[in-house]
Structure formats: C-alpha cells, structure tokens
Amino acid sequence: MNTDSTIDLARLSAMDVALASRLLKGVRDATLSGHRPRVRPRPVIGESWGRMLRDGVDPERDVRLGLLSVDEVEERRRTSPLLPVLPVLREALGAVAEAAQHIMVVSDADGRILWREGHPAVLRRGDRLGFEVGAHWAEHVVGTNGIGTPLVTRRPVQVFSAEHFVQSHHPWTCTGAPVTDPRDGRLLGVVDVSGPLETMHPATLSWVTSVAQLAEARLREQHVGSLERLRAVAAPVLARIGGRALAVDAHGWPAAVTGMPLPDRVALPRSVAEGCVWIPSLGACTMTALPGGWLVLVDDAPQPLAVTRIVLDLGRARRPVLEVSGAAAEWTHELSPRHAELLFLLTLYPGGRSASGLAEDLFGDPGRTVTVRAEMSRIRRYLGGLLAHRPYRFLEDTEVEVRLPDDPLDLLPHSTAPVVAGERAREL
Secondary structure: OOOOOOOOHHHOOHHHHHHHHHHHHHHHHHHHOOOOOOOOOOHHHHHHHHHHHHHOOOOOOOOOOOOOOHHHHHHHHHHOOOHHHHHHHHHHHHHHHHHOOOEEEEEEOOOEEEEEEEOHHHHHHHHHHOOOOOOEOOHHHHOOOOOHHHHHHOOOEEEEHHHOOOHHHOOEEEEEEEEEOOOOOOEEEEEEEEEEHHHOOOOHHHHHHHHHHHHHHHHHHHHHHHHHHHHHHHHHHHOOOOOOEEEEOOOOOEEEEEOOOOOOOOOOOOOOOOEEEEEOOOEEEEEEEEOOEEEEEEOOOOOOOOEEEEEEEOOOOOOOEEEEEEOOOEEEEEOOHHHHHHHHHHHOOOOOEOHHHHHHHHHOOOOOHHHHHHHHHHHHHHHHHHEEOOOEEEOOOOEEEEEOOOOHHHOOOOOOOHHHHHHHHHOO
8 A cells, every 4th residue: 555645535435434444543553653654644634643742642541621610611602702603503504413413513712612512312422522511622632633623723624533633532523614703813713513433424524614614704794794883983083084094993994994095904903092003004093992993093294114123923822923013113913824824934035035936835836926915915014014025025124033833843733835834844
C-alpha cells in the first residue's frame, strides 16, 4: 500500500466503514508508537494528533473535566450570540439528525456544550461518553473531536472512528463546523452532528457546513437590521454637522456618513470611550455615544502618522492581534484568520511581496491574485498608511515585531497556506 496515501472519507460506502475503521486504528496505533503508518492520517487529523501528543492528552483514557452547573449553563445560553440562530439550527439539523440516529450539538467558543438534541438512544449513549450539556469538549481536554478540532482549525471537520485521539470515542463519527460572527470574524462556537459509527455518511460534512453558513447568513441579516436602526438615529445628528463624520456600530461598521465616502469598516480601538481617539484610517477623531453605536467626528487638521512600532502577536490562544504604537496613539486590532496569514507572510519579506507571490504563498497558485488584492485592499483600509503596495510591504521606517507561539504547531493552526505549513514544520 502506498504510504503517501490517505483514506478518502468522501468515497466510503456503508460496506467500507468497518474496514476503514480497522485501517484507521492501525494508522493511529502506529503513529502513537512512533512508527510510520501504512497510510498517513489526513493532514487535519495528523496535525491534531501532534497537538494532543504535545499537550499530554491520554489516548487510552477518557479524561473529563467537571460539568458546568445548571445555572452556569443557563447563563451561557442566555448570553450566547448563537441563541438568536438556534431555531435555524434546530430546523435544519435537529429533526433530520434524530431520524438518522444522530444528535445535534451546539457548543460555545470554549468548547462547552450548551444545547444537545436528537435520537433518544443516541443521547443516552452520549451520556455514557460524557457528551452531555455542560461538558467541556475542547481539543486539549478530550482529544481530536468534532467540536474541539473545528475550534482550533476554524474550518469544518469530520472525525471518523479511530481518527478520534481518545480510544473510547472510536465507535463514533462526529462532524462539526465553526460559526463565526459576520461582523468581526469572532469565533462563536461549533454546530456538530454526531452518531454511532454505523450511521456515518460522507455527505454529513457538506450538510453541517451548509447549516453553519446559513446561521452566519441569518446573523448577517440581523446585523443589517441593527445598522438600519442606528442609521435612523444618526441621520438627524449628521445633518447638523459641517465636517467629516460618521456613525458606526460597536464593531466599526458604518451606518451613515457625512462629508466623506462610506467606508467598508472602521477599525476601532479595543476599548472605546467618549473623547479623543486615534483611528489608523481616519486619524484623530472624537467619539460620542449613540444608541447602538458611536458618532465619530474626524479632525481635519493634518496629523502626523508618527507610528514607530507594529507588533503582530500570533502567540495568543484565541485570535491573532495587531498592535500599533507611536507618538500619536496606541491601537490594537483583532485580526481575521486570512488577514493574520497575509500580514505574517509580509513579515517574511521585508522588501515586499507581489500579489502573485502572496497568492503562491497562500494558495500554492500564483494566479489567484484577485483574492489577494481584495484582501490586501481591506487590510489597507483599516491600517491606513501603515502598508505600502507595489509590492505590498510594511513602511520602511516602522519597526515590525512578530510574536510567535511557544510551540510551532500553534502557529496559525487554522492555516493551510503552504508557506505557513512550511514554517510550522521548519521550526519543529
């Protein structure tokens, strides 16, 4: 058998499931014993196993942390940003999951199970496994699984049988997709469909992914409604202002402007308060609270850029952060996964990188320049003059520091970009 091959779950038929499960068990056993397996695990699984070995997760023992109390679960449910889309998830997943002898699970961004519904017999089997409301199913707690692994990789993952790191999970197939906030890219949680091994179906991954995208679309619709309400409040205020001004929500999305074009989004400081602030794309501004957002008055007096230091912090557990400091102000901005990848790539090329070069680094395809140019345009909107282009690069007079995670495997673990993957491997 070719040792460079992997198991293609999408091609498994019902008759293949038992054989594939046995084969995967051999792959897992060989990997854990330090031997080269006959078939490689899929990259997303192999990388997860590497994190589990590093973190000391016991592959033979089911370790569980304490359940949240009833009050704690109710509080997390009440404040969960996924609560408004729970009816969507139930309608699209719940009834079908029960009929297919599966259960639907919704977790928060910490990997805590907040909602669980589905086939009664499978729910009871889940109880015996610790797969219950209030349980902690983060990857570093219970190993590779359909909740914890999507939280790390930030992409949909199906974990089949012995792809689970912990042996007691092998009779299960779990398929999870992350749900992100369309306003700022923040990870909100995971929607997961799990069931006994014999009920596994390759199409489940596409199904769960589509439902997660549907939930994000519903959140986007709600966001548009909130911007319309803010616009109604801000319009009479902006009509009385002679200079440049705009009304934005708490995430920097503009609802209305005067004296300037409507920007895509304004990168607000992490802690916004009334008074004077510095915004990279606008300069010095005065902030005033509005119901549902902020009134931003732009100071049209010339302001020196005066940025002396940029820190790209990739060592944080949750999200990469960009820190900007200088004589004018200090500013922090949480980065989306794609923008973190692009800015990290730019730090590898102090002299600059063309759009085709970044496309090759990011996708392995130098022809995908349209995507790169669109994302770099979005980055330059909120970074103002901190980035030059043709080629893309940081300003020459600016000190740029990259803070890497202690373990190379934690370097942008969601990223499949060839250069990022190479940096992870190179540092090992």
